[in-house]
Amino acid sequence: MASFNFGGLNAATRRKSIYARNAAVERRNLITVCRFSIKTLIDRSCFETIDDSYPEFNNFAAILEQILSHRLKGQITWFGYESPRTFWDYIKVACRKISYNCICSIENMENVASSRARGRAWIRVALMEKHLSEYISAALRDFKTTRRFYEDGAIVLGEEANMLAGMLLGLNAIDFSFCLKGEALDGNYPAVIDYTPYLKFTQSSDSISSDEEELRTLGSSGSESSTPENIGPPFNMDENSWYNKCKRVEQKYLLTLEQKGYLEELVRLRETQLTESISQKKALQQKIESMNLAHKIEKEQLEYIIVELQDQL
Numbered sequence: 001m002a003s004f005n006f007g008g009l010n011a012a013t014r015r016k017s018i019y020a021r022n023a024a025v026e027r028r029n030l031i032t033v034c035r036f037s038i039k040t041l042i043d044r045s046c047f048e049t050i051d052d053s054y055p056e057f058n059n060f061a062a063i064l065e066q067i068l069s070h071r072l073k074g075q076i077t078w079f080g081y082e083s084p085r086t087f088w089d090y091i092k093v094a095c096r097k098i099s100y101n102c103i104c105s106i107e108n109m110e111n112v113a114s115s116r117a118r119g120r121a122w123i124r125v126a127l128m129e130k131h132l133s134e135y136i137s138a139a140l141r142d143f144k145t146t147r148r149f150y151e152d153g154a155i156v157l158g159e160e161a162n163m164l165a166g167m168l169l170g171l172n173a174i175d176f177s178f179c180l181k182g183e184a185l186d187g188n189y190p191a192v193i194d195y196t197p198y199l200k201f202t203q204s205s206d207s208i209s210s211d212e213e214e215l216r217t218l219g220s221s222g223s224e225s226s227t228p229e230n231i232g233p234p235f236n237m238d239e240n241s242w243y244n245k246c247k248r249v250e251q252k253y254l255l256t257l258e259q260k261g262y263l264e265e266l267v268r269l270r271e272t273q274l275t276e277s278i279s280q281k282k283a284l285q286q287k288i289e290s291m292n293l294a295h296k297i298e299k300e301q302l303e304y305i306i307v308e309l310q311d312q313l
Contacts, residue, residue: 023153030070031160034063036198038167045174046251052124052178055194061123062191067164068119071154088119090149094139102129109180117185124178130262133168140165173258 037060041050050057068087075083092103102125106112112121126132140146140161150157
């Protein structure tokens with residue numbers, strides 16, 4: 001009589017459930033902290049240009065590096081061993097088809113030797129070019145390559161991937177300035193995220209976003225538990241603070257205007273590309289029609305020659 005090991009089955013189910021829960025929490029944590037890091041960068045950029053000296057940027061770069069390295073597969077060698085990869089190995093393959101890509105420039109940098117350092121240089125160059133969101137979107141559209149480089153449960157293979165591309169779009173309104181010869185590109189050490197600035201966020205009086213609800217909405221990722229509870233109290237207005245209030249509103253308006261201009265330029269670019277694609281399609285159709293006609297004429301000539309040869313025989 002057969003016997004069933006229900007204890008082992010329950011244990012396996014429990015392990016699978018715990019694994020799925022941990023993976024979901026890990027993805028949610030990285031996406032949520034990425035939202036907050038982008039928020040702090042946008043706030044800081046209203047008053048000065050962002051470079052490597054700002055802890056806010058270094059933290060954002062570490063977060064993005066860990067997101068792109070989340071569940072990244074290793075590379076199997078000829079001897080069957082698995083060697084580690086970095087996210088640069090994925091980016092340089094998935095983004096190489098982009099017409100304006102900086103892949104070759106990064107590869108040819110003399111002072112950037114390791115793969116991890118090249119990935120960090122790429123993040124900085126893409127931000128200065130204001131193309132980081134487009135790079136990520138293009139890479140995610142190459143689903144076959146993404147599946148080849150990442151394991152199941154990776155952020156870039158889940159629903160969070162589209163959220164990531166959308167969040168990064170806001171960085172196009174920021175002016176970045178980086179030196180690509182500093183210690184920040186040292187690939188010998190892994191990136192470490194500093195979570196402490198996001199555990200208790202205190203809104204400054206100079207911030208362009210003094211609305212507590214806006215910060216809570218930005219930090220939410222589908223559950224209330226992902227938003228820090230101890231957000232600083234809203235800025236109290238008095239009779240002498242109207243000027244500062246108007247200044248913040250004006251800065252926020254200018255930032256929105258810059259984002260609007262960028263999106264309009266992006267739409268014009270896509271319309272131009274669409275027009276060119278339509279023209280190329282028409283040209284290809286005409287070429288196919290002419291080739292079919294030439295093929296038909298050639299076929300008739302060959303048939304005529306065959307008939308003549310048969311008559312001669």
